[in-house]
Amino acid sequence: MSDVPVTEAYSFACMKCGHGWEQSYEIWHHTDAQGRPFVTYHVGGERVPSPLTRPTCLNCGEHVVRIMRSGQVRTAVTALEESRWRH
Numbered sequence: 836m837s838d839v840p841v842t843e844a845y846s847f848a849c850m851k852c853g854h855g856w857e858q859s860y861e862i863w864h865h866t867d868a869q870g871r872p873f874v875t876y877h878v879g880g881e882r883v884p885s886p887l888t889r890p891t892c893l894n895c896g897e898h899v900v901r902i903m904r905s906g907q908v909r910t911a912v913t914a915l916e917e918s919r920w921r922h
Contacts, residue, residue, distance in 0.1 A: 849901075
């Protein structure tokens with residue numbers, strides 16, 4: 836296991852129910868017994884599946900999830916709240 840994980844964050848949007856969320860991951864880089872590199876993802880100290888392979892909606896459990904760069908959900912929610920405030 837590497838000494839220091841890389842932290843990456845992603846935004847997610849479910850195409851079935853419309854739920855959006857953001858999540859940060861600690862990514863640990865490893866090398867297997869044959870010398871091949873691989874990574875593991877961790878949230879809150881627990882190992883979790885890669886969010887890039889088959890993300891699951893936290894609201895409805897579906898797997899039709901769009902992955903975006905970090906900040907996309909926050910930006911959309913802020914814009915919606917500002918729009919409602921002005922009207």
